Amino acid sequence: MGHYDNIQNFYFIGIGGIGMSALARYFNAEGKKVAGYDRGRTELTRQLQEEGIEVISSDKVEDLPEAIQKDRESLIIYTPAIPKDHPQYLHFTADSYTMEKRAAVLGNLTKGHFTLAVAGTHGKTTTSSMLAHLLKQSGLKITAFLGGIAENYNSNLILDGEEAMVVEADEFDRSFLSLSPNLAAITSMDADHLDIYGEDAQIKESFKAFAALIPEGGKLFYANGLPLLGTSVGVDDDADVAAVNIRVKNGSYHFDLRTKEKTFEGFELSLPGKHNLQNAVTALAMAIEFGAPPGFLAEALASFNGVQRRFSYRIKRDDLVFIDDYAHHPSEIMAVHQAVREMHPGKRVLAVFQPHLFSRTRDFAEAFAESLSLFDELLLLDIYPAREKPIEGITSEWLLKLIKNDKKEMVSKEELSEVIKSKNAEVVVFMGAGDIGNEVEKIRKELAGEN
Known part of the structure; x- marks a missing residue:
């Protein structure tokens, strides 16, 4: 310490x-x-x-x-x-x-330890949790500070040794600039936290400043297409490290991992969605670079159960599916939609969304409206304010008017379970980073008929 x-x-x-x-x-x-x-x-x-x-x-x-x-x-x-x-x-x-x-405390803890840090506006929690799991299952003694509850450990902390530290690198308030990363990843650099950054260009500069923290001999992995230098990571594309030969079998992805040196075969990932395939490739690339024995990695990845509130199945029956997800940004909502349609084709999907922050709702209103319109039906909760005071005119009612989908309505938390049950949807998806997660277990019991 x-x-x-x-x-x-x-x-x-x-x-x-x-x-x-x-x-x-x-x-x-x-x-x-x-x-x-x-x-x-x-x-x-x-x-x-x-x-x-x-x-x-x-x-x-x-x-x-x-x-x-x-x-x-x-x-x-x-x-x-x-x-x-x-x-x-x-x-x-x-x-x-x-x-x-x-952030300063986490930064002080990473100093003096070999540190693998995962940054990005989306994907960092799942990728860092996956990376920590891969290293631990490969027999390496690590400490990991995660930004979500890893299902395999029911914790956001893995405390197993000091060979390396795995940390989620948070861009909020430029926190990640306190870290000392040896290997790092940037999963995405979408505009977000405009309440802190003011504009998109400043966010990109902040991520570049994070990348500049990596010392000589270290390495940056980044999502293919981002304006960065290092090793690009992708899915079925021309990236330096990519998932190839991708098949979907029994709700899981099966794929091979192509690097510049060789192709590793026989990987399986049970998390739905192309975004999770991208996360898996990033975690695998970092683990291999760190020196995890490749022979252990396929089994380790197959045993990864995900992160709570990241496309978490709460009910998974033929006649009813209930999914809970932390999505609070338009591109995350798009990713959830893609995963739902891929895994449950032809099913009628009811989305329940709680916007997070007045400023984010204002800054991305059109993109929120577009992404939320994709679902068959939508229930919208009031905006969760978190750290903010209300902004005049920025309400969920205002956002609802922008959504081009006739099957949409406002709902309060108190009436949520009754309204959801009345819809008889085949797939129900909860999304949001506020306190909507606290309602999940109650709704699950109601839908499953346990109450």
Whole structure:
């Protein structure tokens, strides 16, 4: 751990966040005293408490754990999504506690370790989780900080050794510029986070700055077609590393992996969608470059079960399919649509979408309308604000009017299960990065007739 050896108490403002909770789990596993604040109660915060981490939902200073109040040497870790008028944040700032952003802490942990980092506006969570799984299953001792819950481990942290670190590199707030990557991937560079970046060109510059962090002797893998230098990765195209000879059998992809040196045969991937094939090729290319024995990789990939809320099947019957996905950007919605149509051809598909952020809804309104129009029927929830204040005129009702599909309606979370059941759809797809995920288990039970 090095950098943080002498600190005993760690306090996280926003501990329920996916990146924050992985760090909390790491320090807890290292025998440190870990606590944190989060306003929401989720399955993840419940698990953290089960693991011995104190989670409080009060933002009052007097409700801080006693150990943190007494120990002025505590490290306070916060996320940029925390409002700057948060009472505990203000207290720690005024009282001269040592405070570090999540990204800086992750950056300090990667220093001194061989680091494989996966960046991209889409695909980074699945690719980094896949890469960590491939390396671990190949017998390598790794630590991985993931941006989602890997189904194989029911965790966003893999703590198995120090031969290498695998990290998801987050572009939000330019966080990934704190990392020290030896091997890196950039899966996509679509416009996003325009609330932070202002415009698309700045996002591209930020990704190029990330690529520039790779030292001599390192390597960058990137999705074929991006304006980058390194090793291109693709699906059935002219990329340096590509999936070729692709077949779909029993809902799984079967393919070979062509590199400049040779072709590796006999891979199987059970995650639907061309975007996941691209993710798999990227993870395999990085694993081979790192030195994972190629002989182990086909079996390892076949055993990868995906990431929660990334095209997760919650019901999979002949007469009813229920899929949950984190898609919150038009190109992610397009990818989900492609995967649904490929895996469930001819079925009637009902999409349920919760927009995430007023600014994103405004910035990509036309593209959202176009991608959401592709489904047979649409239920639209109110915009999930996350870190934002409302923007006048930017509402889900406004977005609904732009969608060129007659079978569309607004719905509240309270009436969601009744409306879904009344539709009798063959395939139901949940999409969104807000709190729509908290409704999934309840709806699953309703649809499966378990209530």
